[in-house]
Amino acid sequence: MPEKILPTMKRLTAYVYGKIQEAGYRSRVVTVAKALNLKGCVQNLPDGSVKIIAEGDERDLERFLKAIDVKNALINVERIDHEFSEPTGGFDDFYKLVGEGETDERLDKAAEYLKELIGVTKNGFGEVKDELISVKSEMRAGFTDLKNVVIVESEKTRGVIVEESEKTREELGRKIEEVGNKVDIVGTKVEEVGNKVDIVGTKVEEVGNKVDIVGTKVEEVGNKVDLLRMDMKEFIETNMNRMYKEISEIKQALKKAGIM
Numbered sequence: 001m002p003e004k005i006l007p008t009m010k011r012l013t014a015y016v017y018g019k020i021q022e023a024g025y026r027s028r029v030v031t032v033a034k035a036l037n038l039k040g041c042v043q044n045l046p047d048g049s050v051k052i053i054a055e056g057d058e059r060d061l062e063r064f065l066k067a068i069d070v071k072n073a074l075i076n077v078e079r080i081d082h083e084f085s086e087p088t089g090g091f092d093d094f095y096k097l098v099g100e101g102e103t104d105e106r107l108d109k110a111a112e113y114l115k116e117l118i119g120v121t122k123n124g125f126g127e128v129k130d131e132l133i134s135v136k137s138e139m140r141a142g143f144t145d146l147k148n149v150v151i152v153e154s155e156k157t158r159g160v161i162v163e164e165s166e167k168t169r170e171e172l173g174r175k176i177e178e179v180g181n182k183v184d185i186v187g188t189k190v191e192e193v194g195n196k197v198d199i200v201g202t203k204v205e206e207v208g209n210k211v212d213i214v215g216t217k218v219e220e221v222g223n224k225v226d227l228l229r230m231d232m233k234e235f236i237e238t239n240m241n242r243m244y245k246e247i248s249e250i251k252q253a254l255k256k257a258g259i260m
Contacts, residue, residue: 007057011087012040014052016068018078021048025075026096032067033094036060043097054094055087169259 016025021044029042033054038061040054054064061084069077 007059009056009087010058010061011085012052012054012061012064012082013085014054014065014068014080014082015045016050016052016077016080017048019076020050020070023074025050025070025077028070028075029068030094030096032064036064036067038064038094039091040094041091041097042094044099053091055089055091058084 026042026044029050029052033040033042036056038054038056040052042050042052045051052068054061056064065080065082069080071077
């Protein structure tokens with residue numbers, strides 16, 4: 001069997017410096033010492049430091065030194081000066097030495113509770129901060145989704161507009177073609193009328209040559225024919241000018257619409 005290691009008893013004398021008085025530090029020291037089964041005492045010194053005497057197993061005293069190096073919202077240990085010596089066995093327990101005007105055990109407990117409350121509050125704000133960060137991330141994701149939806153809908157709307165524009169352009173094209181066909185028909189009819197007028201003129205001229213006797217009547221007939229030609233020409237020109245004007249207005253409307 002391995003040989004059992006016997007505890008090495010030592011006495012620790014430590015002087016602690018920093019923001020430690022009236023902050024519940026001695027109460028913390030007493031709690032840690034009792035947990036490690038150490039004997040001794042802790043007391044405030046006039047210069048603001050704290051003196052600690054602890055006796056027990058050397059390994060427990062090393063743990064004790066690390067545990068009393070406290071840094072939190074209320075307590076801030078800046079330096080610990082310590083030395084080990086032989087124990088005297090003069091302590092039955094670990095306790096706090098309270099001088100005149102110092103806080104008692106209940107106030108130290110209150111300071112300890114206050115420290116714990118501060119820690120809980122800090123943790124709580126940390127959780128609130130995490131929650132806010134999570135909400136911010138969700139909002140960013142939501143806005144991203146909304147942006148994508150807007151882009152998709154915009155593309156759909158653009159497609160509908162383009163499709164409607166194509167339909168409108170095709171419809172205008174068909175109407176222009178219909179107008180062009182009607183113009184061609186009118187032109188053909190005008191040409192036919194002109195041909196008929198020429199035929200009438202030829203026949204009148206033939207009649208005039210054959211009927212010399214009735215020259216006066218032929219002349220009157222010729223005058224009437226001339227009047228007929230003028231009226232017919234005026235009628236044709238008037239209608240052609242009106243049609244050309246309508247065609248010009250249609251072209252201007254198409255150019256204004258950006259189709260031509």
